[in-house]
Amino acid sequence: MSGVTNISQYSRYNARVARSRATSEPAWIRWALIAVSLAFLTLFLFVPLAAVFTEAFRKGYEVYLNALIEPDALSAIKLTLIAAGIALPLNLVFGVSAAWAIAKFEFRGKSVLITLIDLPFAVSPVIAGLIYVLIFGLQGWFGEWMSAHDFKVIFAIPGIVLATIFVTFPFIARELIPLMQAQGKDEEEAGLVLGASGWQVFWKVTLPNIKWGLLYGIILTNARAMGEFGAVSVVSGHIRGLTNTMPLHVEILYNEYNYAAAFAVASLLALLALVTLALKSFIEWQTARQASDNEKLAEE
Amino acid sequence: MATTIRKHRNVLPGFRLSLGYTILYLSLIVLIPLAATFLKTAELSFAEFWAVVTAPRVVASYKLTFGASLLGALINAVFGLLTAWVLVRYTFPGKKIVDALVDLPFALPTAVAGIALTAVYAGNGWIGSLLEPNGIKVAFTPLGVVVALTFIGLPFVVRTVQPVLQDLEAETEEAAASLGANRWQTFRKIILPAVWPALLTGFALAFARAVGEYGSVIFIAGNMPMVSEITPLIIITKLEQYDYTGATAVAVVMLVISFLLLLAINGLQWWSSHRHQASR
Numbered sequence: 001m002s003g004v005t006n007i008s009q010y011s012r013y014n015a016r017v018a019r020s021r022a023t024s025e026p027a028w029i030r031w032a033l034i035a036v037s038l039a040f041l042t043l044f045l046f047v048p049l050a051a052v053f054t055e056a057f058r059k060g061y062e063v064y065l066n067a068l069i070e071p072d073a074l075s076a077i078k079l080t081l082i083a084a085g086i087a088l089p090l091n092l093v094f095g096v097s098a099a100w101a102i103a104k105f106e107f108r109g110k111s112v113l114i115t116l117i118d119l120p121f122a123v124s125p126v127i128a129g130l131i132y133v134l135i136f137g138l139q140g141w142f143g144e145w146m147s148a149h150d151f152k153v154i155f156a157i158p159g160i161v162l163a164t165i166f167v168t169f170p171f172i173a174r175e176l177i178p179l180m181q182a183q184g185k186d187e188e189e190a191g192l193v194l195g196a197s198g199w200q201v202f203w204k205v206t207l208p209n210i211k212w213g214l215l216y217g218i219i220l221t222n223a224r225a226m227g228e229f230g231a232v233s234v235v236s237g238h239i240r241g242l243t244n245t246m247p248l249h250v251e252i253l254y255n256e257y258n259y260a261a262a263f264a265v266a267s268l269l270a271l272l273a274l275v276t277l278a279l280k281s282f283i284e285w286q287t288a289r290q291a292s293d294n295e296k297l298a299e300e
Numbered sequence: 301m302a303t304t305i306r307k308h309r310n311v312l313p314g315f316r317l318s319l320g321y322t323i324l325y326l327s328l329i330v331l332i333p334l335a336a337t338f339l340k341t342a343e344l345s346f347a348e349f350w351a352v353v354t355a356p357r358v359v360a361s362y363k364l365t366f367g368a369s370l371l372g373a374l375i376n377a378v379f380g381l382l383t384a385w386v387l388v389r390y391t392f393p394g395k396k397i398v399d400a401l402v403d404l405p406f407a408l409p410t411a412v413a414g415i416a417l418t419a420v421y422a423g424n425g426w427i428g429s430l431l432e433p434n435g436i437k438v439a440f441t442p443l444g445v446v447v448a449l450t451f452i453g454l455p456f457v458v459r460t461v462q463p464v465l466q467d468l469e470a471e472t473e474e475a476a477a478s479l480g481a482n483r484w485q486t487f488r489k490i491i492l493p494a495v496w497p498a499l500l501t502g503f504a505l506a507f508a509r510a511v512g513e514y515g516s517v518i519f520i521a522g523n524m525p526m527v528s529e530i531t532p533l534i535i536i537t538k539l540e541q542y543d544y545t546g547a548t549a550v551a552v553v554m555l556v557i558s559f560l561l562l563l564a565i566n567g568l569q570w571w572s573s574h575r576h577q578a579s580r
Binding site for chain 1: 314321419551554
């Protein structure tokens, strides 16, 4: 459901096919198609992206900076980092573990398991928040017990972390499963035969093989974790300075008609998105290069 | 017995540990909490449940959510295919940057997308100020919802169609040309059938994503009951009124639809990959 393309698909990416005249279009059609496509992307992508930064600096550099260093903004940034900092390693361990079980072993119900791992992509973020309210909220399963023990999940940080884990749940697993399936298990078995322990094989053989795919999954998880809005919005309670993440802070400022500040905080998130895309392109370029190197080696 | 069954005994360690942990984590984070929605809804009788999920305001929100999602996904199917084609077949300055930016809707937080689209398409915005004198209001109308859902689904079609176009053999097109087909005929009879499963998959992914979308929509929609209120917002509104059972009942309807979409997409992807491999 992520629509995230696997990097393995990019391995043949830069091999451009030289085309003869019979299988290409006249120049005017080519340029017309390019123009229509770029016009579409401009209306829906480039203009909104440019608007974020223009609106952010509309009232000048000082207003921009002040919007970022006021205490509520700083606490929102801190909470966003905390939520992503907890969700990311947990989903990382899960992703590697799920990919190991699914890619290296045969068992019944494997395809069902893969579908279930995809579930969070199919669920509306609002519902992702709702499910934790049903369990940990005051009226929820553990509501009474938790209020008796003065332990809060909903309208508190644990709820925000849980919602973040849910919405980023499949990313790393989805990235690693096809990659590790394609690699098979010959190298690991060779390592074991040569006397290495299971962990040694994992650290020295498997991990170097999957490092780019892993990194790809990590940056996608991180981007989504820091930017999640709907799910976090349900469980947060919007308490300023306490349970506001950056996207929620943007919403509050925007609803108070404080547009310059809202776009200032939004511009940080947009910058994060651009860095994510740049890293993503870099990893795709790396894996494509590696794949073409391997092909050359195989030919020799 | 045991030895004959395990003829090809796997020597790799960690199967029980990794599978056990996977199932445990999946159950705790996803399966048990999702089951809670169905258990909560079971508190209602079927008549009560039906009354909640078919209330006029809720039905109006289904129509908007599914209608706008369908329209957004259709726009993306057409322009996504075009964009994938342009990115694979042609060269133009700045192509690499354009290619990378196609993924922006995946990376940009939805709340940021929401306020940016609203600023651009509002009456005083860059694009809105050009459209409004011509009688087209986008922001704070159902049309705004379509714009936001088109943005959200934009990468799906491009990214599913792109690799298939990339792998298309030049020979079949050359054969078609040498047999006298013009480019349009070659496109309709050779290329379109080859990318069709991927196009449908991308369309379904964009549609499924749009149906559940919340963040980018609520800023631009105006959120008027019966007119521009999406179903996820209905759930939020009911929650804010402490109507937990009502919110959950609507959520169950959306969940069931999402699960069906997920199954359909899995089927499409299976079809797509088999066609893709067979064509190689």
